[in-house]
Amino acid sequence: MTKLGVNRDNQKKINRGLTLKLIATQQCSSRIELSRVTGLTKMAISQIVGELIAKGYVVEVEKESTAELGRRPVGLEISPRAPRYAGVQVQRGYCEAVLCDMQMKVLKSERIVREWTDSEELMEAVYTLMDHMLEGEEQVAAIGAASIGPVSVKEGRIIHPLYFNGVGDIPIKSLLEKRYEMPVYFDHDNQSAALVEQLYGNGRGYQDILLVSVGRGVGCGILVDGQRMHSYSGYAPEIGHISIDHNGIPCVCGNVGCLERYVNSTVMHRRFTEALGQDLEYHRFYTMTDRPEIDKILRDQIHNLTQGIVNALNILNSQIVLLGMDCAYWPEEYVQLLETEINEKKFGNREVRIPVKKTRFLYQSQVLGAACNAVSQVFSGELLGIS
Numbered sequence: 001m002t003k004l005g006v007n008r009d010n011q012k013k014i015n016r017g018l019t020l021k022l023i024a025t026q027q028c029s030s031r032i033e034l035s036r037v038t039g040l041t042k043m044a045i046s047q048i049v050g051e052l053i054a055k056g057y058v059v060e061v062e063k064e065s066t067a068e069l070g071r072r073p074v075g076l077e078i079s080p081r082a083p084r085y086a087g088v089q090v091q092r093g094y095c096e097a098v099l100c101d102m103q104m105k106v107l108k109s110e111r112i113v114r115e116w117t118d119s120e121e122l123m124e125a126v127y128t129l130m131d132h133m134l135e136g137e138e139q140v141a142a143i144g145a146a147s148i149g150p151v152s153v154k155e156g157r158i159i160h161p162l163y164f165n166g167v168g169d170i171p172i173k174s175l176l177e178k179r180y181e182m183p184v185y186f187d188h189d190n191q192s193a194a195l196v197e198q199l200y201g202n203g204r205g206y207q208d209i210l211l212v213s214v215g216r217g218v219g220c221g222i223l224v225d226g227q228r229m230h231s232y233s234g235y236a237p238e239i240g241h242i243s244i245d246h247n248g249i250p251c252v253c254g255n256v257g258c259l260e261r262y263v264n265s266t267v268m269h270r271r272f273t274e275a276l277g278q279d280l281e282y283h284r285f286y287t288m289t290d291r292p293e294i295d296k297i298l299r300d301q302i303h304n305l306t307q308g309i310v311n312a313l314n315i316l317n318s319q320i321v322l323l324g325m326d327c328a329y330w331p332e333e334y335v336q337l338l339e340t341e342i343n344e345k346k347f348g349n350r351e352v353r354i355p356v357k358k359t360r361f362l363y364q365s366q367v368l369g370a371a372c373n374a375v376s377q378v379f380s381g382e383l384l385g386i387s
């Protein structure tokens with residue numbers, strides 16, 4: 001049973017995690033700032049910072065002196081000796097891994113490109129990548145993993161993603177824990193991307209975020225009141241199967257008119273190719289928006305995406321929409337077009353214009369999000385090794 005009470009030890013843990021988060025995400029760089037932002041006393045902050053320094057998470061640095069101050073103020077930074085975190089992302093057509101520090105600086109990265117034919121082949125690739133990330137590294141504290149959905153976050157399991165050659169039912173969390181004997185934290189790929197964008201990217205300063213990723217599927221990440229939206233069952237949200245036409249195209253999920261049947265990258269690529277009579281690499285079409293045929297198809301994609309996004313926004317009232325994966329190719333004017341259409345059609349909170357932006361980390365949002373699944377545990381006060 002979930003314990004609802006907060007005892008003093010828990011409170012201490014939460015305050016330590018919060019302090020470290022504010023330093024790692026560069027929102028605070030001194031004890032005074034930490035005290036102001038957290039509302040904790042200077043004495044309490046000094047004690048927490050002392051513990052974080054003693055454990056090797058934080059170091060003191062000299063800040064630039066100002067004319068009025070006689071001595072240089074002391075700043076705080078994440079120590080170069082602080083623990084590192086590995087992340088691995090499972091996708092259609094590839095797996096990718098990173099090793100990064102607590103500030104999301106990438107220290108190593110590698111990708112294996114392949115169409116997966118069975119679960120063993122996929123896990124072999126995950127192990128190869130993770131072996132490379134951990135090779136020669138003594139400071140790795142935890143692994144984060146992320147996968148295309150559907151996933152069960154509670155069970156740490158990839159279920160049966162669509163267009164995935166039947167690969168699925170993989171208990172990825174327990175497999176990684178067993179092999180590497182360290183904590184593993186798992187979530188849906190776009191939920192992970194939403195988290196990293198909120199902590200370090202274009203979602204900073206927002207508590208309610210809707211991230212929409214367009215690739216071979218269409219997925220979403222949702223943060224509500226600063227927390228990732230998880231159902232009690234452990235299933236992550238799936239925007240791709242919101243219907244935008246109840247008389248529409250049948251979908252493999254059993255529904256009709258599903259958003260992703262109209263706007264995913266495979267459909268878009270086919271439409272571009274047919275319109276121009278040339279089969280080019282997908283991203284090249286996005287450099288040809290001066291061609292009326294391409295512009296028309298893109299406007300149609302935006303129109304369809306608006307329907308799906310407005311359906312979600314009318315329930316969620318998100319403060320910002322972030323666009324991930326293949327939306328990275330979009331020229332900025334189409335991002336603006338989507339923003340305008342969404343704001344014309346959304347019902348809730350009409351007086352507030354919702355910004356639409358690309359993700360800061362573009363194609364790396366999901367894999368950095370995977371690593372962030374581990375780092376964010378530290379920010380909640382776990383894994384710190386301080387009693």
Ligand SMILES: [Zn+2]
Nearest residue numbers: 241251253258
């Ligand atoms: Zn569907």
